Amino acid sequence: MSGSTDSTKLPIDDKHDVSQTEDVEKSTIDEAIDPIAEKKLLWKVDCHVVPPLLILFLLAFLDRMTKELHMFGQDYSIALFIFFIPYILLEVPSNIIIRKIAPSTWLCGIMFCWGVCTVGEGLVHNFGSLVALRFLLGIFEAGLVPGAVYLITMYYKRYELQWRLSVFFYASILAGAFGGVFAYALAHMDGIGGYAARMDILNHRSAKRIFTDWKIWCGVFMYMGIVNTGYATSFFIPTIIQEMGYTAAMSQVRSIPIFIVAAVAALLVAWSTDRMKHRYAFTIAGVVVGGIGYVILLNQRGVSVGVKYMACFFITTGGYMTQPVTWVWLNNIMGSHYKRAIATALQIGLGNAGGIVASNVFITKQAPFYRTGYGTSLAMLLMCGAMCTVFFFGLKAENKKRSNGGRDYRFESGELENMGDDHPEFRFTT
Secondary structure (H helix, E strand, O other), X not given: OOOOOOHHHOXXXXXXXXXXXXXXXXXXXXXXXXXXXXXXXXXXXXXXXXHHHHHHHHHHOOOOOOHHHOOOOOHHHHHHHHHHHHHHHOHHHHHHHOOOOOHHHHHHHHHHHHHHHHHHHOXXXXXXXXXXXXXXXXXXXXXXXXHHHHHHHOOOOHHHHHHHHHHHHHHHHHHHHHHHHHHHHHHOOOOOOOOOOOOOOOOHHHHHHHHOOHHHHHHHHHHHHHHHHHHHHHHHHHHHHHOOOOOHHHHHHHHHHHHHHHHHHHHHHHHHHHHHOOOHHHHHHHHHHHHHHHHHHHOOOOOXXXXXXXXHHHHHHHHHHHHHHXXXXXXXXXXXXXXXXXXXXXXXXXXXXXXXXXHHHOOHHHOOOOHHHHHHHHHHHHHHHHHHHHHHHHHHHHHHHHHOOOOHHHHHOOOHHHOHHHOOOOOOOO
């Protein structure tokens, strides 16, 4: 995790982030690389980049518990909601900062600060203090996910990236399972203690190209739609299972296999999407699987407990199949360091508005049917599917236009060397 994201220190990204076409994949530059040395380098990067970030992400997700906090009514939803205000607003500034200072310094610094806040949450004695600490936690945790995702994308080729980012994302799924284990234990512890035209210069023109790029905003809504399901499952799956008639302890235990199955499915999708060099179909598959689960729970009257439990598997698995692919897909088509950093922060930062929705639509008095929660989450999931479809066909149309010379006029531009993915020779992943 040490070092800088300066382009001179990240040769792998600069060498391979141009295009998905086979002729570029087999360019003379790549042929000159010793495959054995490249494999050793890849293994070294795998050992030093992803595992530490995965551990940080895992720790960030281990504070999601309810009963031990002694909250009532919508108190839990309010405590969740307040976290997202600074969390959303500060993700873009954080990813601009991480371009200026060493990621090791920045990520470790914010980790220490949110660790202090998390410890403080265990010491508070009133709801007001908890809300204040949740707000501070949002400030310090805002930089973790966009910073880690951006950092990982700097070290891998386009079709090496999905597997690594999904392994990183796997930490949030593990946290769901571990959270169940920890909660069960606590309940029984009473009395115990490439070669593109780059964009290395962030000026007025490049900033305008970044913030007016339809692809980034489409990526934001893709992620917003699917992250709602991610947060809903993380926050409420144990509660939903408990309201099927199980005790609090047993509901935590029964949530464990749900997250394990979701993890396996997410990793299989990660391997397959890189192997097939395709993203769209896998996002839609997750939307369909999750949608089936929501439809079952929206019509749960007269449905057996076993079927409702199965629906929880569908929702969690579908969400975790799609969510990390939306990260990678947007990153794959960003052709510069600054644009990738800002696009990642915008996607994750603004997209986390889906978390605000998730924290407020599961209304306590609607238990156990949660029609508002399930209905809203299904609508958000369908929005994700719609945005992925727009993204897919928009990228295909742009690739075709470039192949037909429709963007060749840009060769006459005086900013060709700072154009990023707007370069006429850049091709997008679909």
